[in-house]
Amino acid sequence: MTATDEPEMGPILASIGRLADFKSLDEAELPLLASELREFLIGAVARTGGHIGPNLGVVELTMAIHRVFDSPHDQVVFDTGHQSYVHKILTGRAGRFSGLRRRGGLTGYPNRAESPHDLVENSHASTALSYADGLAKANALSGSDRHVVAVVGDGALTGGMCWEALNNIAARDDLRLVIVVNDNGRSYAPTVGGIAKRLAGLRLSPGYEPALEKIKHTVEGIPVVGHAAYSALHAAKTGVKDALAPQGMFSDLGIKYVGPIDGHDYDEVAEALDQAKRFGGPVIIHALTEKGRGWAPAREDEAEQMHSPSSAFDPITGQPVAAKKRRWTAVFSEELITHAETRPDLVAITAAMPGPTGVDKLMKRHPDRVFDVGIAEQHAVTSAAGLAMNGLHPVVAVYSTFMNRAFDQTVLDVSMHRLPVTFVLDRAGITGPDGPSHFGIWDTSIFRVVPGMRIAAPRDEATLREEFAEALAIDDGPTMLRFPTGAIPAGNLEPVDTREGLDLLVEPEGDELLIVACGALAATAVQAAARLADEGVAATVVDPRWICPVPDALVKLAGQYRLVATVEDGVRAGGFGDALAQALRDAGTEVPLVDFAVARDWHPHGARPELLADLGLTPEAIAERLGAEAERRR
Numbered sequence: 001m002t003a004t005d006e007p008e009m010g011p012i013l014a015s016i017g018r019l020a021d022f023k024s025l026d027e028a029e030l031p032l033l034a035s036e037l038r039e040f041l042i043g044a045v046a047r048t049g050g051h052i053g054p055n056l057g058v059v060e061l062t063m064a065i066h067r068v069f070d071s072p073h074d075q076v077v078f079d080t081g082h083q084s085y086v087h088k089i090l091t092g093r094a095g096r097f098s099g100l101r102r103r104g105g106l107t108g109y110p111n112r113a114e115s116p117h118d119l120v121e122n123s124h125a126s127t128a129l130s131y132a133d134g135l136a137k138a139n140a141l142s143g144s145d146r147h148v149v150a151v152v153g154d155g156a157l158t159g160g161m162c163w164e165a166l167n168n169i170a171a172r173d174d175l176r177l178v179i180v181v182n183d184n185g186r187s188y189a190p191t192v193g194g195i196a197k198r199l200a201g202l203r204l205s206p207g208y209e210p211a212l213e214k215i216k217h218t219v220e221g222i223p224v225v226g227h228a229a230y231s232a233l234h235a236a237k238t239g240v241k242d243a244l245a246p247q248g249m250f251s252d253l254g255i256k257y258v259g260p261i262d263g264h265d266y267d268e269v270a271e272a273l274d275q276a277k278r279f280g281g282p283v284i285i286h287a288l289t290e291k292g293r294g295w296a297p298a299r300e301d302e303a304e305q306m307h308s309p310s311s312a313f314d315p316i317t318g319q320p321v322a323a324k325k326r327r328w329t330a331v332f333s334e335e336l337i338t339h340a341e342t343r344p345d346l347v348a349i350t351a352a353m354p355g356p357t358g359v360d361k362l363m364k365r366h367p368d369r370v371f372d373v374g375i376a377e378q379h380a381v382t383s384a385a386g387l388a389m390n391g392l393h394p395v396v397a398v399y400s401t402f403m404n405r406a407f408d409q410t411v412l413d414v415s416m417h418r419l420p421v422t423f424v425l426d427r428a429g430i431t432g433p434d435g436p437s438h439f440g441i442w443d444t445s446i447f448r449v450v451p452g453m454r455i456a457a458p459r460d461e462a463t464l465r466e467e468f469a470e471a472l473a474i475d476d477g478p479t480m481l482r483f484p485t486g487a488i489p490a491g492n493l494e495p496v497d498t499r500e501g502l503d504l505l506v507e508p509e510g511d512e513l514l515i516v517a518c519g520a521l522a523a524t525a526v527q528a529a530a531r532l533a534d535e536g537v538a539a540t541v542v543d544p545r546w547i548c549p550v551p552d553a554l555v556k557l558a559g560q561y562r563l564v565a566t567v568e569d570g571v572r573a574g575g576f577g578d579a580l581a582q583a584l585r586d587a588g589t590e591v592p593l594v595d596f597a598v599a600r601d602w603h604p605h606g607a608r609p610e611l612l613a614d615l616g617l618t619p620e621a622i623a624e625r626l627g628a629e630a631e632r633r634r
Contacts, residue, residue, distance in 0.1 A: 126159025400440025
């Protein structure tokens with residue numbers, strides 16, 4: 001099969017048009033179905049890119065959940081819903097996978113509009129147990145007999161919300177709540193920290209597996225069958241676990257614990273789920289799985305086990321079918337290393353994503369100067385504050401959408417203390433296929449209100465290098481760089497003039513129109529100006545480089561024009577356009593302003609160019625609107 005072929009379905013998978021079809025299958029057909037599911041997943045995701053590694057690891061687990069429980073009556077919640085592809089297939093959506101993560105097609109995460117079996121669309125990690133706590137409590141209050149099943153990865157357990165939820169869940173014994181810990185030892189990268197060590201202790205304690213195997217053979221000789229045999233085996237396993245890992249972190253909470261179990265042994269998983277279902281209170285099932293199960297390229301990818309190829313790939317080799325392009329992240333990664341070599345005070349922090357944020361290269365070169373804190377953005381920021389207090393300059397590299405979580409820590413722990421922490425926000429703006437939970441459109445609006453915060457928006461490789469160096473030189477407060485995902489422009493957009501820190505990209509004669517272009521949309525603004533020139537409208541284009549606070553020089557410049565426009569890929573409400581309008585009012589400058597930005601709404605998934613076109617952020621749309629405005633004001 002090539003990446004351009006339609007993914008084929010095996011005969012059993014082809015017979016599943018809805019969840020009831022799967023639940024009616026004979027038990028003997030399930031092992032073959034598991035193989036068909038993996039083959040289908042590889043073929044389908046190879047066409048579009050997507051989260052292949054996590055889903056190959058939850059095939060049997062998801063099958064067992066949907067055989068034991070009755071969705072949507074029983075409510076299934078996936079933490080970081082990228083592990084929901086098998087769930088989508090079993091609930092009747094296999095025929096839509098050719099459009100996975102494409103405009104108008106199947107989303108890469110659970111989506112309530114797609115199916116009544118999808119409950120939670122928010123795909124930020126460590127939230128599922130809090131959802132489940134509320135769902136289960138509501139069921140208890142209403143007297144409902146429905147169960148809640150929360151599937152959470154070991155990586156998500158590094159997030160504080162999981163433990164806040166467990167603290168509350170443990171206080172109740174009447175919640176019909178089953179927590180499945182999908183433990184593959186990884187999030188994007190290997191799970192880190194004390195939680196990881198404890199889980200590894202449960203998996204890998206010397207003598208655990210040999211002792212368990214011995215008990216298993218003993219139990220097989222006992223003249224009991226069915227649930228009784230399972231209960232006897234589980235009791236023996238619990239004794240061995242307690243002896244070898246006496247401070248089991250789950251059972252210490254007071255929540256019933258089952259495991260560890262083999263998450264790829266369907267019978268064992270189903271039996272554990274059935275036991276938990278009949279227990280009547282909160283139960284944690286600890287299932288050991290292998291990310292990328294059954295696919296050689298995932299096993300050979302030591303860094304991420306093919307967590308989420310961003311585009312089409314060869315289903316045999318796992319290699320991308322299109323030539324790789326130079327990316328924004330790669331440029332930042334190079335600059336981070338360059339500055340680290342001359343600045344021993346420079347350290348980096350990442351929240352479970354060293355590879356995707358570009359700090360992995362520095363981690364290999366200086367492992368003692370990079371801190372992966374797990375899925376814990378709030379902790380990352382306050383830890384950075386502590387590092388800065390003791391004379392270091394931390395660089396916190398995180399996706400823009402995940403930075404939203406750490407607003408309080410940025411304001412009170414970093415800004416209030418005027419600490420030199422540099423935040424580097426990858427995936428800023430409309431990111432595309434991953435959909436609204438991953439769009440980085442809020443950062444400018446949220447963080448420009450932080451006292452002392454300076455925000456830069458580089459437009460190309462040269463300005464990314466320059467503005468990162470400028471950020472690192474600031475020692476009296478926080479700085480932030482934001483840039484989009486994907487390929488960085490092949491060439492640099494050179495200014496025709498530089499004035500008081502502003503880059504003039506287009507400077508015709510006249511004072512008719514000033515277009516202020518933010519970051520990666522600078523090229524779009526320049527193209528719009530060219531179209532306007534063809535229509536007889538003289539448009540100056542300026543890149544302020546630093547968009548927060550609004551440069552005084554920009555306010556002065558804007559006052560010299562009859563019409564001003566701003567172009568940005570962040571949300572319009574509270575964005576750069578709002579900031580400039582406020583600065584003009586404060587200066588007593590009366591000049592009309594048109595702001596092009598992302599509407600405050602939930603926008604669908606799709607390719608970034610498609611979504612920017614929908615939002616009117618193209619040269620054509622900008623030129624058309626500004627041409628009409630200029631004509632009206634003549």
